[in-house]
Amino acid sequence: MTILLAKEMRELLRTHRWLILPVLFVVFGISGPALARLLPVLLESAGAGLEIVLPPPSPTDGYAQFLKSTNELGILAVILVFMGIIASERKNGTLAALLVNPVSRLTFVWAKWLVNGAYTLLSFTLGAAFAIVYSYLLLGTPDLAALLEATGLYLSYLLLAFSWTLCLSALVRSPAAAGGLSLIPLFLLPMLGMLWRPLAEYGPYGVVNAATRLVGGMGTPSIAVESPALVSLVLNLLVSVLLVAAAYVALRRAEL
Amino acid sequence: MKAIETRALTRLFGSLCAVDNLTMAVPCGQVYGFLGPNGAGKTTTLKMLAGLISPSSGTALVAGKEMRPGESSRELRSRVGFLAEDPAFYPWMTAYEALVFTARLHGSSAARAGARAAELLDTVGLSPRAEDRIRGFSRGMRQRLGIALALAGEPDVLLLDEPASALDPIGRKEILDLISSLRGRATILMSSHVLDDVQRVGTWVGILDKGRMVVESPLDDLLHRYATPAFHLEISGDRTQVKSALLSRPWVQGVVEEAGGLRIIASDLQEAQRSIASLLAAEHVSLLEFATVVPTLEDVFLRIVSNNDNADDVRAEQITT
Ligand SMILES: Nc1ncnc2c1ncn2[C@@H]1O[C@H](COP(=O)(O)OP(=O)(O)O)[C@@H](O)[C@H]1O
Ligand SMILES: [Mg+2]
Numbered sequence: 001m002t003i004l005l006a007k008e009m010r011e012l013l014r015t016h017r018w019l020i021l022p023v024l025f026v027v028f029g030i031s032g033p034a035l036a037r038l039l040p041v042l043l044e045s046a047g048a049g050l051e052i053v054l055p056p057p058s059p060t061d062g063y064a065q066f067l068k069s070t071n072e073l074g075i076l077a078v079i080l081v082f083m084g085i086i087a088s089e090r091k092n093g094t095l096a097a098l099l100v101n102p103v104s105r106l107t108f109v110w111a112k113w114l115v116n117g118a119y120t121l122l123s124f125t126l127g128a129a130f131a132i133v134y135s136y137l138l139l140g141t142p143d144l145a146a147l148l149e150a151t152g153l154y155l156s157y158l159l160l161a162f163s164w165t166l167c168l169s170a171l172v173r174s175p176a177a178a179g180g181l182s183l184i185p186l187f188l189l190p191m192l193g194m195l196w197r198p199l200a201e202y203g204p205y206g207v208v209n210a211a212t213r214l215v216g217g218m219g220t221p222s223i224a225v226e227s228p229a230l231v232s233l234v235l236n237l238l239v240s241v242l243l244v245a246a247a248y249v250a251l252r253r254a255e256l
Numbered sequence: 257m258k259a260i261e262t263r264a265l266t267r268l269f270g271s272l273c274a275v276d277n278l279t280m281a282v283p284c285g286q287v288y289g290f291l292g293p294n295g296a297g298k299t300t301t302l303k304m305l306a307g308l309i310s311p312s313s314g315t316a317l318v319a320g321k322e323m324r325p326g327e328s329s330r331e332l333r334s335r336v337g338f339l340a341e342d343p344a345f346y347p348w349m350t351a352y353e354a355l356v357f358t359a360r361l362h363g364s365s366a367a368r369a370g371a372r373a374a375e376l377l378d379t380v381g382l383s384p385r386a387e388d389r390i391r392g393f394s395r396g397m398r399q400r401l402g403i404a405l406a407l408a409g410e411p412d413v414l415l416l417d418e419p420a421s422a423l424d425p426i427g428r429k430e431i432l433d434l435i436s437s438l439r440g441r442a443t444i445l446m447s448s449h450v451l452d453d454v455q456r457v458g459t460w461v462g463i464l465d466k467g468r469m470v471v472e473s474p475l476d477d478l479l480h481r482y483a484t485p486a487f488h489l490e491i492s493g494d495r496t497q498v499k500s501a502l503l504s505r506p507w508v509q510g511v512v513e514e515a516g517g518l519r520i521i522a523s524d525l526q527e528a529q530r531s532i533a534s535l536l537a538a539e540h541v542s543l544l545e546f547a548t549v550v551p552t553l554e555d556v557f558l559r560i561v562s563n564n565d566n567a568d569d570v571r572a573e574q575i576t577t
Binding site: 003007010011014015092093094096097098099100101102103104105106252253254255256 | 340
């Protein structure tokens with residue numbers, strides 16, 4: 001196991017993939033609060049003569065903007081970075097070269113998940129830290145508990161998105177097809193949530209909705225996290241693990 | 257016990273039978289040349305032996321144990337080294353790292369793996385490039401690294417899929433010399449569609465055609481069995497006249513014109529050697545060269561594979577009529 005973990009880590013570093021997500025999330029983390037701070041100023045100067053009365057930005061607006069960017073582009077980046085995580089190895093023959101050795105396919109999948117999952121979550125956490133610090137600097141004192149809870153909730157959704165991509169990458173031979181399929185629930189989940197309320201509360205997207213509410217100042221932090229969101233969080237973690245198991249099942253008998 | 261064995265091994269791809277009821281056995285310590293034209297099913301067979309794909313039916317055995325994809329054959333894999341037809345590597349690794357990584361996967365300690373890697377790099381002549389990323393390696397270097405990787409786990413059995421076929425003559429010679437030097441360290445099953453390669457390093461041959469084993473035997477036996485008592489004759493003078501004179505003799509079975517002279521297929525070897533001189537003297541031609549034809553694997557191969565084709569044609573005819 002440790003040998004494969006070390007290999008995944010070294011691959012992450014050597015291929016410079018390790019830079020992509022932290023840089024992206026840090027950019028979101030800085031631009032979120034900056035935008036929230038600058039938007040009223042920009043609007044004012046643009047509509048000089050008009051009477052636009054904007055409420056001053058709330059200290060959590062910056063983080064809300066960060067979360068929005070993450071949810072729109074960050075997830076997309078995660079899918080693009082990882083759609084080939086197994087499919088590419090299969091396509092270019094390195095998986096066959098690896099598996100002729102006495103290597104367990106289960107260990108292979110777990111090592112991929114552990115290293116790259118941790119990398120994804122750490123990248124987002126780093127971005128969130130930047131968002132929080134810059135909120136303090138630019139927007140005043142935010143409700144820290146709310147922001148931390150939102151971060152925690154969103155991490156579970158991010159892990160699910162990553163695990164889902166990894167699973168499809170094991171199921172589908174082409175990295176592009178795996179990426180395409182990974183995108184589908186991204187659009188489907190919020191839409192279906194609108195049609196069927198419980199899905200929006202308890203389903204995978206429940207944590208995202210709850211996090212958005214928290215940073216919109218509508219939650220009551222500390223006891224804040226509503227129980228449906230907690231259910232959603234636990235489900236996300238469970239389903240993530242199940243997706244890794246599914247990836248293994250897909251690979252177990254795979255022809256290489 | 258045979259080092260490598262297949263029993264009624266069959267593999268279908270849809271309706272195509274890539275390997276058809278194949279039974280073969282590779283005795284321990286041999287360099288077995290697994291010959292066959294492109295598409296004969298060599299790669300498919302080797303992949304089944306390496307546990308990368310499953311047989312449709314039948315079994316592939318290594319060291320007497322069944323090899324199958326997945327967990328059940330994990331231990332067995334530690335005894336097998338495999339070189340793919342187009343070997344793939346992690347391009348971001350250095351040659352040294354790739355070898356250490358593979359040796360570690362086979363259970364070596366870090367120190368042991370490092371020593372093994374250095375030793376193998378030396379064996380395949382890649383020591384000067386040990387610290388270079390594989391990304392920049394040429395085809396020949398990749399092939400040599402592939403063989404080193406196949407050896408990294410100290411396997412009893414080496415499966416090499418067309419190890420020399422994609423290389424230029426120098427690269428090819430290097431690889432074949434390398435394979436020769438491995439004789440005795442492991443049982444080697446080496447596929448090839450190049451007869452000359454097998455003839456240079458092989459001790460056993462199996463000839464595969466359309467997924468079926470056509471002949472399997474020690475190389476020398478095979479050459480002997482299919483040896484034709486033939487001579488190559490070069491003369492100055494009128495060939496056609498000599499040809500008809502030869503054909504009238506009872507010890508001549510056939511005469512064909514070939515590059516630079518005539519090939520005589522004799523029905524009586526001794527009589528031919530005794531009488532050829534007087535025949536040429538009688539025809540007033542001078543002898544430039546007279547040599548016994550040593551059969552090559554190519555001769556054998558062409559005869560066997562074309563026989564096989566004929567057999568199919570006959571069958572096809574029977575069906576149509
Ligand atoms: N994955 C595959 N899917 C479909 N057909 C295949 C596959 N692999 C090999 N074949 C077919 O099986 C036959 C044998 O192929 P192969 O084992 O690669 O032959 P060789 O290595 O002797 O050239 C060929 O007709 C080839 O097209
Ligand atoms: Mg082949």
